[in-house]
Amino acid sequence: MRTLTPAVIGVLVRRGADFAAAEDAMQDALVVAVRVWPDDPPRDPKGWLVTVAWHKFLDAARADTSRRRRETVVGDEPVPGPGTAVDDTLQLYFLCAHPSLSPASAVALTLRAVGGLTTRQIAQAYLVPEATMAQRISRAKRTVSGVGFDQPGDVATVLRVLYLVFNEGYSGNVDLAAEAIRLTRQLAAEIAHVEVAGLLALMLLHHARRPARSRPDGSLVPLKEQDRSLWDTRLIAEGVDVLQSALARNRLGEFQVQAAIAALHADSRSAAETDWAQIVEWYDELLRITDSPVARLNRAVAVGEADGPRAGLAALEGLDPSLPRLTAAAAYLHERDGDTVTAARLYAEAARSAPNLPEREHLARQAARLNAELRG
Structure with a gap:
């Protein structure tokens, strides 16, 4: 069904x-x-x-x-029998991701209409009351009710919605990351678009690391500390294959670049063997495509790994101090540079503004660890 x-x-x-x-x-x-x-x-x-x-x-x-x-x-009521052979799923993707909808509404409507999830499932996945989600979906349906299939959103909007679904993670009784992969696979089967393939590759490569991302108690495990033997090599191989096919078409897009960065991490047998110089080059390519503050932040961390923490801190300069995770990145680079006092203070500050509980607890533990070292 x-x-x-x-x-x-x-x-x-x-x-x-x-x-x-x-x-x-x-x-x-x-x-x-x-x-x-x-x-x-x-x-x-x-x-x-x-x-x-x-x-x-x-x-x-x-x-x-x-x-x-x-x-x-x-017109007349159709007679019973086989449904039309035309598959309108693709048009529904575009309708649900129409520019007239807010990102949150577009995500909810996509999960409802294309994903086939119930309102209760979506609400539980987003950790909001079912009534709140029902209102959000009802408003979204009213918004697009007058929009025909000849007035859809564009591919970029659809991909952004799917990416938002994926990034919601694994809360609730519906695994939105797995659901996003299912939806993106479906879209990739219907449309030969390099960025659809790029997004699918990115999701697969990130999802492959999921088993190592948290400890049994639910605490966060940073990439550098993850047990790479837990990574899903089957998903990594599939993600790399999808990415290589997309890159071979020579129409580079932001999701392909992000997937290439994820592939470099997946290809490293240990954190120490990561090719950070090449990752910086890919971030430079990403910034040429989209001058995103988040990309600049991630590039600064990569520079800190490739050229040393002071180079990374210099790369952070000029970024908006309110940018999510900037303070955490600065804390990490200051710690690597030996400035424990500043790092402890920044970790504590970052914990207070963390976007989710596991991240908040992780940053608070880092601050507590450094403060204990300072007292000792």
Whole structure:
């Protein structure tokens, strides 16, 4: 049912339903399917869902006088049978990532319509009340309800939404990182775009390190300290293959560059063997594509590894002090430079503004460790 959801919604939208009505009708059809299918499974699940959802849509239209004109426009009721062979999933990606939506709303709507997740699952993954998420999704559906398939967002917006989903991480009972990979795989199968491949490679390479990112107690393990034998070599190999195929097309984009950096980390047998000089070069390439403050911050850390902590601190100069994780990066570089007092103070400061609990606890432990050394 989950995999069929976007295709069925797409069929309904093409037949004349607005997005919100199509999504509501699809949910009504799923309720019937859950009740009926266990005892009487259909030969053509998609065709069954299209037919029942269309009935639900027309029933709702007849019950609402303001929809009578729409009911006439969409034409006769389709006969039961196989659903259309046209796959509208790709159009749904673009519709859900429409520029008129905020990033948070676009992510929620993508998970609902394309990912097939329930409102409760999305709310639990984001650690917000179900009612809050329901309101967010309802507003998003209303926003795009008048947008046709001929007015979609662009690929860059879709990729940004998927990247946001991935970066939400692993909280709640829905693994959003795994869900983002599933959605990006689906998109990559439907569109031959180098940056879709770049994003998929980036996700796979980052996800491969997941088993080593935390200890049994949930505490964060920095990249340098991770047990690399825990990394998923299968995902790394797949990510490298996807990346190499994308790079061979010679249309470099920011996700391909980020994936290349991740591949260099994955290729290093130990932290000491990391090719930091080449990583700096890739960050220079990234800055030529997108002059992102986050990229400049990450480049400064790489410079600190390649050319020494003072070079890294010099590279931090000029960046906005409010940039997330800048203080933590400065603390790390000061510690490497031997300035324990400044490092301890900056670690404590960074902990207070950390974006999540594991990171906050990690930074607080670093500050406590250095303060203990200073007292000793």
